[in-house]
Amino acid sequence: MALLQLSEPGQSSAPHQRKLSAGIDLGTTNSLVASVRSGKAETLADSEGRHLLPSVVRYIGPSIAVGYQAKAESVRDPLNTIVSVKRLLGRSVTELKTLGSRPPYRFSGENRAVPRIHTVMGDFSPVEISAEILKSLGQRATRTLGGELDGVVITVPAYFDDAQRQATKDAARLAGLKVLRLLNEPTAAAVAYGLDADSDGVHAIYDLGGGTFDISILRLRRGVFEVMATGGDSALGGDDIDRVLAEWIMGQAGISDDVDHTLRRRLLRDACAAKEALTEQTSCPIELDLGDGKCWKGTLDRSQFNALVDPIIRKTLIPCRRALRDAGIGVQEIDNIVLVGGSTRVPRVRELVGEFFGSHPLVDIDPDRVVAIGAAIQADILVGNKPGEEMLLLDVNPLSLGIETMGGLVEKVIPRNTTIPVARAQEFTTFKDGQTAMAIHVLQGERELVRDCRSLARFELRDIPPMVAGAARIRVTFAVDADGLLSVEAREESTGIRASVEIKPSYGLSDGEIESMLRDSIDHAAEDMESRRLREQQVEAQRVIEALQAALRDDGDELLDPAERESIETGLAELKALSVGDDHRKIKAGVQALEERCAFYVERRMNASVRKAMSGHKVEEFD
Numbered sequence: 001m002a003l004l005q006l007s008e009p010g011q012s013s014a015p016h017q018r019k020l021s022a023g024i025d026l027g028t029t030n031s032l033v034a035s036v037r038s039g040k041a042e043t044l045a046d047s048e049g050r051h052l053l054p055s056v057v058r059y060i061g062p063s064i065a066v067g068y069q070a071k072a073e074s075v076r077d078p079l080n081t082i083v084s085v086k087r088l089l090g091r092s093v094t095e096l097k098t099l100g101s102r103p104p105y106r107f108s109g110e111n112r113a114v115p116r117i118h119t120v121m122g123d124f125s126p127v128e129i130s131a132e133i134l135k136s137l138g139q140r141a142t143r144t145l146g147g148e149l150d151g152v153v154i155t156v157p158a159y160f161d162d163a164q165r166q167a168t169k170d171a172a173r174l175a176g177l178k179v180l181r182l183l184n185e186p187t188a189a190a191v192a193y194g195l196d197a198d199s200d201g202v203h204a205i206y207d208l209g210g211g212t213f214d215i216s217i218l219r220l221r222r223g224v225f226e227v228m229a230t231g232g233d234s235a236l237g238g239d240d241i242d243r244v245l246a247e248w249i250m251g252q253a254g255i256s257d258d259v260d261h262t263l264r265r266r267l268l269r270d271a272c273a274a275k276e277a278l279t280e281q282t283s284c285p286i287e288l289d290l291g292d293g294k295c296w297k298g299t300l301d302r303s304q305f306n307a308l309v310d311p312i313i314r315k316t317l318i319p320c321r322r323a324l325r326d327a328g329i330g331v332q333e334i335d336n337i338v339l340v341g342g343s344t345r346v347p348r349v350r351e352l353v354g355e356f357f358g359s360h361p362l363v364d365i366d367p368d369r370v371v372a373i374g375a376a377i378q379a380d381i382l383v384g385n386k387p388g389e390e391m392l393l394l395d396v397n398p399l400s401l402g403i404e405t406m407g408g409l410v411e412k413v414i415p416r417n418t419t420i421p422v423a424r425a426q427e428f429t430t431f432k433d434g435q436t437a438m439a440i441h442v443l444q445g446e447r448e449l450v451r452d453c454r455s456l457a458r459f460e461l462r463d464i465p466p467m468v469a470g471a472a473r474i475r476v477t478f479a480v481d482a483d484g485l486l487s488v489e490a491r492e493e494s495t496g497i498r499a500s501v502e503i504k505p506s507y508g509l510s511d512g513e514i515e516s517m518l519r520d521s522i523d524h525a526a527e528d529m530e531s532r533r534l535r536e537q538q539v540e541a542q543r544v545i546e547a548l549q550a551a552l553r554d555d556g557d558e559l560l561d562p563a564e565r566e567s568i569e570t571g572l573a574e575l576k577a578l579s580v581g582d583d584h585r586k587i588k589a590g591v592q593a594l595e596e597r598c599a600f601y602v603e604r605r606m607n608a609s610v611r612k613a614m615s616g617h618k619v620e621e622f623d
């Protein structure tokens with residue numbers, strides 16, 4: 001009797017049963033997708049061999065462009081071309097006002113609502129815009145790997161709060177991707193460097209991208225990563241370097257402050273090009289097209305550049321110092337510094353970071369790709385391709401979580417930098433005699449007063465039996481899962497009544513909203529189709545009108561009597577009127593009607609031209 005071979009669940013016995021997975025670095029400036037293939041994690045290129053996908057989405061109507069194509073048009077069409085959408089992800093309208101530089105888009109929505117950006121194709125939320133980027137990367141992976149993805153790991157900055165993480169997940173769902181886990185970007189970078197295979201040690205991950213700065217201190221102990229501390233600045237990066245250089249160019253070229261969007265984007269583009277050139281060269285010529293045939297020419301050398309950007313780079317050292325303090329270690333205890341993000345290519349960044357930590361940073365893996373590569377390695381494990389090799393990644397929650405107590409104060413339930421997943425409970429009591437309901441207000445932040453922290457959610461615990469003040473025992477439990485998402489439950493201990501919220505912050509999206517957005521996009525698809533047909537018919541009408549007008553000029557007097565001519569002119573006017581309308585069917589019918597009305601004229605013209613061609617020839621020649 002043959003023995004049946006049993007394989008463990010999740011363990012594939014044949015190579016073709018390997019699950020397909022990918023790691024996605026959804027960046028502010030650039031995004032990438034990577035996957036483990038033949039045991040090696042690598043970033044995937046587009047059909048033209050480019051690995052980076054600029055995180056730029058352009059709403060052209062009827063289609064949407066993502067990446068290089070969109071970026072190329074951002075100067076010409078700034079209002080319909082959305083850049084750095086990650087900065088807006090998970091933010092309310094009110095919060096946008098606190099961002100360092102307000103993007104130029106036309107926003108709709110009020111206060112705590114999700115902002116929507118107005119474009120020629122309608123209004124879109126940051127979640128929908130991010131979903132376009134994710135969709136594009138997902139398609140690239142599906143095409144390259146030759147099958148649908150079983151799951152993805154998406155990276156987020158370590159200090160992303162609940163709303164921002166939730167918004168990232170919503171965007172992935174909208175893009176049709178199954179999220180295995182959100183992973184902090186610095187943790188992904190450490191995984192890419194294989195620091196987990198090294199001996200025990202403490203590592204600093206310094207990530208300076210286009211729009212965000214992120215510092216993390218990781219400890220590796222017995223093969224397990226622990227994030228000891230994180231810090232950073234969500235509004236600091238290469239974009240700031242570009243802005244400083246653009247201002248310098250404006251000063252040199254004598255351009256006043258109130259430049260229009262187009263010139264501003266052009267300035268930023270030229271500043272960025274100069275910055276990247278100065279990574280390789282020690283000086284760089286700059287030519288700025290001022291429009292009207294005018295042009296400004298100048299030169300920027302490395303030492304001037306260094307002096308201009310020094311304050312920005314030094315600003316990154318403040319969170320570094322704080323993270324070391326939070327981790328309770330000195331700079332000499334750091335074994336490795338890993339550089340991540342395109343802006344760490346700037347030589348001055350390497351110099352100052354090396355100086356600060358007192359040693360040379362690791363730069364072997366392309367700093368653009370290192371996060372996506374780490375995410376791919378993690379995705380490969382989570383999707384079940386490496387049973388028995390579950391890597392334990394412990395993260396910390398970046399901001400304290402607490403609830404409002406009397407007097408507008410915040411009581412912290414989970415302090416910042418607590419290792420997650422975690423659940424903590426605290427007891428509260430009623431304030432008034434006979435109080436039967438209690439309002440729970442969940443907050444995030446380091447400050448003492450409610451008004452200085454971020455409000456995540458409010459809910460009520462009702463039906464508390466009437467008791468004297470202070471007698472009820474209400475236990476509030478905060479739980480943060482591995483993705484850093486929070487749920488809160490309140491329970492009255494004597495009766496067991498409870499109320500809970502999954503923190504779907506008001507700027508996050510509910511399932512219902514996601515569904516209605518999906519429905520919207522399907523509805524829009526029909527609308528988009530209609531508008532394309534309309535445009536096609538308008539073009540066709542225009543063609544017929546112009547041809548007819550040309551013919552009338554040519555031989556109208558010769559071939560038509562006044563009544564006939566008038567009838568054709570009337571038909572022309574009718575079609576002109578129809579073609580500015582919005583019903584493609586009517587325009588089509590109008591084109592047909594005019595063609596029928598003119599059929600006799602067309603025939604006469606043909607005969608006339610045949611006569612002309614034949615004159616002087618004998619009929620037999622044409623047989």
Ligand code: ADP
Binds near residue numbers: 211276
């Ligand atoms: P993000 O994580 O924000 O998406 P990236 O890690 O892709 O950003 O970094 C993008 C930033 O890196 C941009 O500001 C870009 O100008 C900058 N960058 C890319 N290459 C270079 C280079 N060679 N020299 C200097 N800066 C660079």
Ligand code: MG
Binds near residue numbers: 025185209341371
């Ligand atoms: Mg990045």
